[in-house]
Amino acid sequence: xxxxxxxxxxxxxxxxxxxxxxxxxxxxxxxxxxxxxxxxxxxxxxxxxxxxxxxxxxxxxxxxxxxxxxxxxxxxxxxxxxxxxxxxxxxxxxxxxxxxxxxxxxxxxxxxxxxxxxxxxxxxxxxxxxxxxxxxxxxxxxxxxxxxxxxxxxxxxxxxxxxxxxxxxxxxxxxxxxxxxxxxxxxxxxxxxxxxxxxxxxxxxxxxxxxxxxxxxxxxxxxxxxxxxxxxxxxxxxxxxxxxxxxxxxxxxxxxxxxxxxxxxxxxxxxxxxxxxxxxxxx
Amino acid sequence: xxxxxxxxxxxxxxxxxxxxxxxxxxxxxxxxxxxxxxxxxxxxxxxxxxxxxxxxxxxxxxxxxxxxxxxxxxxxxxxxxxxxxxxxxxxxxxxxxxxxxxxxxxxxxxxxxxxxxxxxxxxxxxxxxxxxxxxxxxxxxxxxxxxxxxxxxxxxxxxxxxxxxxxxxxxxxxxxxxxxxxxxxxxxxxxxxxxxxxxxxxxxxxxxxxxxxxxxxxxxxxxxxxxxxxxxxxxxxxxxxxxxxxxxxxxxxxxxx
Numbered sequence: 001x002x003x004x005x006x007x008x009x010x011x012x013x014x015x016x017x018x019x020x021x022x023x024x025x026x027x028x029x030x031x032x033x034x035x036x037x038x039x040x041x042x043x044x045x046x047x048x049x050x051x052x053x054x055x056x057x058x059x060x061x062x063x064x065x066x067x068x069x070x071x072x073x074x075x076x077x078x079x080x081x082x083x084x085x086x087x088x089x090x091x092x093x094x095x096x097x098x099x100x101x102x103x104x105x106x107x108x109x110x111x112x113x114x115x116x117x118x119x120x121x122x123x124x125x126x127x128x129x130x131x132x133x134x135x136x137x138x139x140x141x142x143x144x145x146x147x148x149x150x151x152x153x154x155x156x157x158x159x160x161x162x163x164x165x166x167x168x169x170x171x172x173x174x175x176x177x178x179x180x181x182x183x184x185x186x187x188x189x190x191x192x193x194x195x196x197x198x199x200x201x202x203x204x205x206x207x208x209x210x211x212x213x214x215x216x217x218x219x220x221x222x223x224x225x226x227x228x229x230x231x232x233x234x235x236x237x238x239x240x241x242x243x244x245x246x247x248x249x250x251x252x253x254x255x256x257x258x259x260x261x262x263x264x265x266x267x268x269x270x271x272x273x274x275x276x277x278x279x280x281x282x283x
Numbered sequence: 284x285x286x287x288x289x290x291x292x293x294x295x296x297x298x299x300x301x302x303x304x305x306x307x308x309x310x311x312x313x314x315x316x317x318x319x320x321x322x323x324x325x326x327x328x329x330x331x332x333x334x335x336x337x338x339x340x341x342x343x344x345x346x347x348x349x350x351x352x353x354x355x356x357x358x359x360x361x362x363x364x365x366x367x368x369x370x371x372x373x374x375x376x377x378x379x380x381x382x383x384x385x386x387x388x389x390x391x392x393x394x395x396x397x398x399x400x401x402x403x404x405x406x407x408x409x410x411x412x413x414x415x416x417x418x419x420x421x422x423x424x425x426x427x428x429x430x431x432x433x434x435x436x437x438x439x440x441x442x443x444x445x446x447x448x449x450x451x452x453x454x455x456x457x458x459x460x461x462x463x464x465x466x467x468x469x470x471x472x473x474x475x476x477x478x479x480x481x482x483x484x485x486x487x488x489x490x491x492x493x494x495x496x497x498x499x500x501x502x503x504x505x506x507x508x509x510x511x512x513x514x515x516x517x518x519x520x521x522x523x524x525x526x527x528x529x530x531x532x533x534x535x536x537x538x539x540x
Contacts, residue, residue, distance in 0.1 A: 067439050087445030097436045100535040101458045111444030114454070144535075162444065 013078065013166050013196050014041040014064065020072030020220075021059050032220035033059040037073070039214060039223065041166070041198055046189055048199040048207040050249065051216030052257045057200040058094070060221065061170050064198065065091045077166065087111055090164035092172040096151035098143040098158075105130070105139040108157045129157045132187070149180035156188065169199045173206065185209055190233065204249050208242065209235065213249065218256050225252055314504045321512070324505040332494055332506060339489060341509075345517055348490040351407060351479045352472070352521065355414020360468050363419050364461070367426025368452075377427075384423050392417025392478030396485055405486045413482055414475040418468065425467035429460035462533035469525045476518050491517065 019037040022030050034056040041047050049057055062068040064075050066085040075082040077089060085091075098107050106113075108129055112122045130136045133153040143151055152172065159167060169188075173181045189197070189209040199210060207213045208229055215225040227249065231242060302317045304310065316324075325332075330341045370380045395416045399409040433456060441455045483492025491514050498506030 062439075065443055067442060085439075085442040085445075087443070089443065091440075091443040093436065093440065095436065097434075097440045099437065099440075099455070099458070110441075110454075111446070114441075114444065114446045114450050142535075158444070 011042045012040050013043050013045075014039075014198065015076040016040070016060075016064065016073065017076065018073030019060070019063055019070045019075065021056070021063055021068065022071045034063070034216075035072075035220040035222050037221070037223060041196060043165075043196055044194055045212065046195070046197045046199065046210040047212045047214060048201055048210035049214045049216060050201055050204065050207040050253065051221060052218050052253060053202060055216045055219050055256075056221035057202075057216060058170050060216075061091070061168050061198070061200050065089055065168050067091075087115065087162045088164050089166045089168055090159035090162040091168040092156055092159045092170065094171045094174060096143070096148075096155040098151055098154055100143050103140050103142050104135055104146070104154050107143070107154055108161050110158060111162050125161055125163075129161050132160070133157045149176050149184075152176055152180075152184065156184070165196060167195055167197045169197060171201055172199075174202070186234075204246055204253075205237075207249065208245060213245075215249065215252050215256075218259060224256065314507075316504050316508055318512070321505040321508045325509050332497070332509065341494075341513070344489060344491050344494060345513065348479055348483065348492070349517060349521065351410035351490070352414055352476055355411045355475060355479075356418065356468060356472065358411065359415045359417075359419040359422055360464070362415075363422025364426050364457075364464060367423045367464075368430065368456075370423065371427050371430045381427070384420050387416075388420035388424055390416075390420075392474050393481050396478070396482050399482065400486045405488070407487075410479050410482050410487060410490075413478040417475045417478050418471045421471050422464060422467060425464045426460060429463040430456070433459050458535075462529070462535060465525075465529055465533050469522070469529060472522060472525060473518065476521065480514060 016037050016039045020035045021033045023033065025031050037060060039047070049060065051057055059068070063070045064077075064082070066075070066082045066089065069083075077086075082089075099110065102110065105126055108126045109122055112125060117125075126139075127136070130139055133156065135150060135153060135157070138146065138150065143154070146154070152175065156172065172188075173184050176184060185206060188195070189199070189206075197210075199206070201207050208231065211229055213227045213229060214223055215227070216222065217224045227245065229245065231239070231245075235242060237243075298318050301315075302319060305312045305315070305317045305320075325341070331338055332341055332344075370377050370384075392413050395413050399412045399416075403409040403412055437455050437459065438451055441451050446454065479490070480492035480495075483490035484496045487493060491510055494510035494513070495507050498504070498508075498510060
């Protein structure tokens with residue numbers, strides 16, 4: 001492992017090698033959620049994954065996080081095969097999922113405390129993050145006292161506090177109002193960002209905030225396209241290149257969606273995370 | 284404040300009607316002396332009730348009954364949680380133990396009185412045993428129910444934050460289920476309270492239940508009504524205390540995030 005760090009692959013933070021995930025559904029045959037995913041993420045790179053709904057985007061993220069073991073292939077993070085979740089791969093889920101019995105401060109501090117990070121260091125870290133996400137005044141508030149946008153900010157803060165070298169984000173801004181979404185996108189994905197992020201989204205605009213966009217097919221999700229974005233930040237949504245990219249991606253996804261509509265006109269079945277969790281052991 | 288005034292007013296109205304009926308000749312309320320009479324009786328007796336060696340201070344009776352219930356509840360709550368979590372986490376034990384637990388749960392606490400007296404004799408252990416048996420199985424079922432409906436997402440979040448299995452139990456699972464189990468405890472408190480009073484009437488010679496029994500044996504309606512009133516008031520205070528705990532300590536049970 002040691003020598004591994006010094007050769008040219010040093011910049012690769014994450015690698016997925018031939019990942020596939022199938023799960024058994026109660027009422028149907030085994031379902032293949034994702035198939036043969038190969039991708040890599042470089043340090044300080046933002047990669048977004050986009051695709052039709054139900055194509056297995058969230059499944060892919062849960063495999064990368066280590067919450068779900070892949071049925072084929074493996075994930076390599078920092079040169080090591082992923083076998084279980086780790087704080088080194090922070091995750092922001094679709095919903096905030098804050099601990100309702102803990103206040104904002106304790107929610108952000110939670111992971112650090114479990115890992116016995118020194119109290120003084122924890123305090124410094126949490127205070128800085130509170131000010132970053134603009135919630136210093138709300139440190140003592142409980143989740144039920146916050147708006148949806150604020151809760152999501154806490155969830156992002158909690159993930160950032162981990163000091164992970166890879167941030168996994170599963171449609172984190174989808175539930176937010178327009179204004180909060182813009183601010184969060186700017187904060188997380190804006191030009192000053194020096195973070196390694198793998199972002200799952202269904203918004204093409206959001207996907208274009210990344211350095212690279214990966215397009216997944218209809219279920220089972222396979223990579224069907226990969227687009228280097230290379231836009232100057234802050235992004236000008238009227239720029240010709242932006243519009244070209246956006247149109248290209250929109251067409252790509254639409255094509256994919258239409259392909260999967262059944263002959264009788266009925267909709268395709270989608271992967272639901274509820275089913276995926278149901279068939280995995282608790283611990 | 285308005286609600287408190289209304290509550291007091293409704294109780295006041297009941298007492299007023301009662302007093303008025305007793306004094307009028309519409310019906311004979313000899314066995315139903317109103318508060319003015321049995322409270323006076325309580326003062327006249329200097330808060331010591333009963334005859335001969337069984338005579339005891341009213342506050343001692345209150346404390347005796349309350350402690351029996353409290354200790355029984357503490358035992359059943361903590362053991363119910365522990366055993367419930369144990370049963371739930373081992374699938375084989377779960378399927379073996381659940382039928383037994385569900386068989387015992389519907390047995391009313393009062394139904395355990397004869398066995399309790401036979402096994403533990405007349406004494407505090409019997410009373411605590413009754414409260415325990417009356418609530419324990421229900422709390423085991425409640426614990427398992429709460430565990431089955433636990434929010435998986437919180438566990439996943441904890442895992443990605445680097446928590447190990449024991450930390451997940453202590454810092455995610457237990458706080459998730461405790462409020463729900465406590466609510467079930469509160470609902471079943473009244474059953475346990477009744478069981479202790481019944482036991483005090485049947486066998487134990489002290490506590491609030493015994494006051495009623497002594498009243499019956501000595502044909503003293505004042506004594507019976509003092510006992511009944513105190514049972515109502517103490518039970519009410521106990522329940523209010525449990526609600527307070529629920530609201531102050533386990534407040535997040537009814538909050539959805």
